[in-house]
Amino acid sequence: MSAGRKEYRMNTKPTNKQQNSSYAEGGGGRGIQYKWVALSNTTIAMFMAAVNGSILLISLPAIFNGININPLTSFQYLLWILMGYGVVTATLLLSFGRLSDMYGRVRLYNIGFAIFTAGSILLFFTPDTGDAGAIELIVFRLIQAVGAAFIFSNSAAILTDAFPPDERGKALGLNQVAAIAGQFIGLIIGGLLAVFNWRYVFLISVPFGVIGTIWAFLKLKETDCREKRPQKIDIWGNLVFIGGLTIFLIGITYALIPYGTSPMGWGSPFVIASLVAGFLLLVAFPFIEMKVEDPMFRMDLFRVRNFAFGNAAGFLSALARGGVMIILILLLQGIWLPLHGYSFESTPFWAGIYMLPLTIGFVVMGPISGILSDRYGARWLSTAGMVLVGISFLVLAVLPYDFDYLPFALALLIMGLGNGLFASPNSAAIMNSVGPGERGVASGMMATLMNSGFVLSMGMFFTIIVVELTDAFPPVLVSALTAANATSLIADMSVIPPTGALFAAFLGYNPVEMIIDGLSPALIANIAPATIATLTNTVWFPTTLAEAFMPSLGLSFYIGAGLSFVAAILCAMRGNKYIEELDNAPGKN
Structure with a gap:
């Protein structure tokens, strides 16, 4: 003490x-x-x-x-x-x-x-x-x-x-x-x-x-609980802690965003540099705090x-x-x-x-x-x-x-x-x-x-x-489309990124409806109405996602x-x- x-x-x-x-x-x-x-x-x-x-x-x-x-x-x-x-x-x-x-x-x-x-x-x-x-x-x-x-x-x-x-x-x-x-x-x-x-x-x-x-x-x-003696602001501690934690958490955040062809950003040079720099600053922080007045x-x-x-x-x-x-x-x-x-x-x-x-x-x-x-x-x-x-x-x-x-x-x-x-x-x-x-x-x-x-x-x-x-959703999606007699939609539906599908549901959207609404009328005309009804109901996508x-x-x-x-x-x-x-x-x- x-x-x-x-x-x-x-x-x-x-x-x-x-x-x-x-x-x-x-x-x-x-x-x-x-x-x-x-x-x-x-x-x-x-x-x-x-x-x-x-x-x-x-x-x-x-x-x-x-x-x-x-x-x-x-x-x-x-x-x-x-x-x-x-x-x-x-x-x-x-x-x-x-x-x-x-x-x-x-x-x-x-x-x-x-x-x-x-x-x-x-x-x-x-x-x-x-x-x-x-x-x-x-x-x-x-x-x-x-x-x-x-x-x-x-x-x-x-x-x-x-x-x-x-x-x-x-x-x-x-x-x-x-x-x-x-x-x-x-x-x-x-x-x-x-x-x-x-x-x-x-x-x-x-x-x-x-x-x-x-x-x-x-x-x-x-x-009146403040110490009576004059105190100094811990400038180095503030800079190292705020900088280290901010950089590290920003790295964590951007690691969750797709990078290139990868669904996540863990391989991004920016993410790697942020995590390493933030970690090193946070490791140095307690040693700095033991030295400052x-x-x-x-x-x-x-x-x-x-x-x-x-x-x-x-x-x-x-x-x-x-x-x-x-x-x-x-x-x-x-x-x-x-x-x-x-x-x-x-x-x-x-x-x-x-x-x-x-x-x-x-x-x-x-x-x-x-x-x-x-x-x-x-x-x-x-x-x-x-x-x-x-x-x-x-x-x-x-x-x-x-x-x-x-x-x-x-x-x-x-x-x-x-x-x-x-x-x-x-x-x-x-x-x-x-x-x-x-x-x-x-x-x-x-x-x-x-x-x-x-x-x-x-x-x-x-x-x-x-x-x-990322690993499980694409093959499950193909299997579910095949079972629903909708193989013609495999190419179009495969553009749904796993994160997009997950968070569309989180935000209250049916991503299947959003994809089908964007298809050409000629392609939709070749799909049976019963198949469209199956894909857009409240059962097919949740079961596939599950x-x-x-x-x-x-x-x-x-x-x-x-x-x-x-x-x-x-x-x-x-x-x-x-x-x-x-x-x-x-x-x-």
């Missing part, structure tokens, strides 16, 4: 009695209700950011139609709209967390709320269509991501400042329930609003953003067992579940829902409905686990949560593509309960393991690792699925299970309940 950190503790740590008295007054004499002001405002912010993140998954068909973009030929735009938000957020969280310890958490949180709202307004007024409109959407989403990084890096620290140690699990649990619930509510809201106008998808967050921003500026108060990434915090094992478990949990939502939506929209009579156009909305058990499980267990962790600690609660998540992955891995909904719903419910049992106890344990002057950087480190895990997870699972589809899709889906779920069980082991190794400001107070060993 650094000398500065020791000095901070010796000069500012209250005794247990003083600590409880301070929190009873709301912190700094601000009144007993302040903690609820902090909770409600940060909860609105987390909910808004989560809704905005998932609402696009359902409304992208309407958005692409609104700006006249063809989903079969615009995979790069789709990928950046989905992943660009996470890339920017992940790269900025750590820097913003450190800056908040230096210049004030509430101040930077308020700035983030305002930036996020401005990004939402810009998205609503997107002026152009076509490629220009898609690029504008991506840029405005990146502006939103900057605001979200301020919010995510400071929310947990603001709550930890406002709540006493024996209530932090409950507060963080409620905050995270709002975030998870927002992800699934966004799916439903997106399906409803997209029916009327795609711009309403972005307008929905503006009232929340305006009210929340004004409320935050008026009601949230800065705590005021590091943005506090390596000494990893000497605290709860902090180290909690963050490692959180990263693996994010890596396991980050791509799961999109994979499950692909399964529902591309295969299961059409097989059960739903039109391709309606599947985005119904996918959100059928995934509600996952939300219900988290909403039920999140607050309960937070309350229990305040009393008993996070060790066995978080361990049990990750075990449940691993079991749910195994159940999903063995289900057929035309599954009965009940076992699928039960698996989602178990996954939601497990994530709810893990998330808030783990976050509370991490935040309780650091002192008041380190909560900003700790919150930023925790959020950075989780967001990086989410982005890497999407890249990892997309790669597994696309590689398998044969190529399910092996990679099962592998993805097994990998998710393995990562969850490793995270469970790390949770069990975290040690007993520990609260830094109480256990390390003067007079305590």
Whole structure:
């Protein structure tokens, strides 16, 4: 532990009695209700950011139609709209967390709320269509991501400042329930609003953003938890970390885009150079942080067992579940829902409905686990949560593509309960393991690792699925066309790239209809109407896709299970309940 950190503790740590008295007054004499002001405002912010993140998954068909973009030929735009938000957020969280310890958490949180709202307004007024409109959407989403990084890096620290140690699990649990619930509510809201106008998808967050921003500026108060000695901005650390992570994640993103004749870009010189350069910078980063006077990434915090094992478990949990939502939506929209009579156009909305058990499980267990962790600690609660998540992955891995909904719903419910049992106890344990002057950087480190895990997870699972589809889809497609007496269409249908077929279904399109609509009337005249009807119904394409899709889906779920069980082991190794400001107070060993 650094000398500065020791000095901070010796000069500012209250005794247990003083600590409880301070929190009873709301912190700094601000009144007993302040903690609820902090909770409600940060909860609105987390909910808004989560809704905005998932609402696009359902409304992208309407958005692409609104700006006249063809989903079969615009995979790069789709990928950046989905992943660009996470890339920017992940790269900025750590820097913003450190800056908040230096210049004030509430101040930077308020700035983030305002930036996020401005990004939402810009998205609503997107002026152009076509490629220009898609690029504008991506840029405005990146502006939103900057605001979200301020919010995510400071929310947990603001709550930890406002709540006493024996209530932090409950507060963080409620905050995270709002975030998870927002992800699934966004799916439903997106399906409803997209029916009327795609711009309403972005307008929905503006009232929340305006009210929340004004409320935050008026009601949230800065705590005096900054270190008294002058501090320097870690210029080299910022440059190396932001540069390394940005370059590496951009490499991951472009690896998912076709390159030359290859369906993926892993062989692209740009991708290879990005991955190598980003990796080398990230490897150099911890060594730089151990040398600078005021590091943005506090390596000494990893000497605290709860902090180290909690963050490692959180990263693996994010890596396991980050791509799961999109994979499950692909399964529902591309295969299961059409097989059960739903039109391709309606599947985005119904996918959100059928995934509600996952939300219900988290909403039920999140607050309960937070309350229990305040009393008993996070060790066995978080361990049990990750075990449940691993079991749910195994159940999903063995289900057929035309599954009965009940076992699928039960698996989602178990996954939601497990994530709810893990998330808030783990976050509370991490935040309780650091002192008041380190909560900003700790919150930023925790959020950075989780967001990086989410982005890497999407890249990892997309790669597994696309590689398998590339090998399996063409022969399956030929076999299915032959069985449907449509051998004359083999040449035309073979132009469907596996990624295009998959994401057309994801966006609510039937790619077979899109191909047939583009054929010449002379060619269509030589095909029996019954054959055309077979190819364009809601059964033929999902069944064809399922044969190529399910092996990679099962592998993805097994990998998710393995990562969850490793995270469970790390949770069990975290040690007993520990609260830094109480256990390390003067007079305590």
